[in-house]
Amino acid sequence: MRIVEPVVEIEKVDYNKIMKNLERASRTCYRSEDKITEESYKTLLKNCINRGHESILEHEKITIRMVCDIGVYKDLTRHRHASFSIESTRYCNYGKDKFDNEIKFIAPVNIEKGTKLYQEWQTSCEEIEKHYIKMVELGATPDQMRMILPHSTAAVVTMTANIREWKHILSLRCTKHAHPAVEQVMIPLLLHFKENMPEIFGNIEYDEEFIKNRYAKIVEME
Ligand SMILES: Cc1cc2nc3c(=O)[nH]c(=O)nc-3n(C[C@H](O)[C@H](O)[C@H](O)COP(=O)(O)OP(=O)(O)OC[C@H]3O[C@@H](n4cnc5c(N)ncnc54)[C@H](O)[C@@H]3O)c2cc1C
Numbered sequence: 001m002r003i004v005e006p007v008v009e010i011e012k013v014d015y016n017k018i019m020k021n022l023e024r025a026s027r028t029c030y031r032s033e034d035k036i037t038e039e040s041y042k043t044l045l046k047n048c049i050n051r052g053h054e055s056i057l058e059h060e061k062i063t064i065r066m067v068c069d070i071g072v073y074k075d076l077t078r079h080r081h082a083s084f085s086i087e088s089t090r091y092c093n094y095g096k097d098k099f100d101n102e103i104k105f106i107a108p109v110n111i112e113k114g115t116k117l118y119q120e121w122q123t124s125c126e127e128i129e130k131h132y133i134k135m136v137e138l139g140a141t142p143d144q145m146r147m148i149l150p151h152s153t154a155a156v157v158t159m160t161a162n163i164r165e166w167k168h169i170l171s172l173r174c175t176k177h178a179h180p181a182v183e184q185v186m187i188p189l190l191l192h193f194k195e196n197m198p199e200i201f202g203n204i205e206y207d208e209e210f211i212k213n214r215y216a217k218i219v220e221m222e
């Protein structure tokens with residue numbers, strides 16, 4: 001068994017180009033393409049968003065690839081306008097060499113390391129892995145073995161959404177009301193978008209009390 005931390009990879013994109021493409025699309029409405037300058041997208045996008053003219057944000061998309069736990073992707077896949085490809089517990093057999101014959105679990109962000117509670121969580125995961133491997137030996141299929149996998153099981157998820165949907169998802173999933181494991185991956189993503197597309201994501205509020213050193217690592221997708 002291996003305990004791992006969540007990671008969010010973001011596809012390499014040119015954020016300025018994205019915003020300029022959104023501007024070009026929205027200017028179709030007013031036939032004001034002639035007003036485009038190097039900086040004009042900034043005011044235009046802010047004005048559109050303030051007026052609720054948000055469909056223009058659907059013309060561009062961003063893909064991320066995460067290592068997160070099953071609980072996180074259960075929550076995120078509720079967002080119907082996003083697209084997902086998820087490591088399948090029906091086809092992946094963690095008892096095989098390809099997976100180093102072990103199950104990976106995401107360290108629970110809401111259970112303090114070194115506590116009795118953490119030890120209890122870890123022992124349960126070890127027990128589950130023991131039974132999973134025993135089931136492999138008994139000739140079970142991944143379809144059967146997955147019945148005992150817990151929410152903490154690590155999985156790779158590729159998720160794509162257009163900019164409007166990212167705005168919506170991040171406004172719901174970065175608050176105190178979201179599960180801490182969801183906040184852990186979504187807050188650093190929001191902060192990355194705020195930095196690179198302030199005109200679009202600047203006003204989205206997030207749980208500023210979430211402990212920063214627990215944010216998932218953000219990296220550029222290879
Ligand atoms: C804090 C929190 C707690 C939650 N707890 C629970 C829970 O206990 N149980 C549970 O089942 N779910 C729960 N959810 C999930 C929640 O109910 C939504 O299913 C999920 O957040 C997706 O949100 P959405 O429908 O706004 O977004 P999306 O699916 O991303 O859709 C975006 C927007 O499109 C529009 N839209 C999409 N589909 C339709 C439609 N069919 N009809 C009309 N408009 C549509 C809506 O305006 C919607 O906001 C929770 C979510 C949060 C953030």
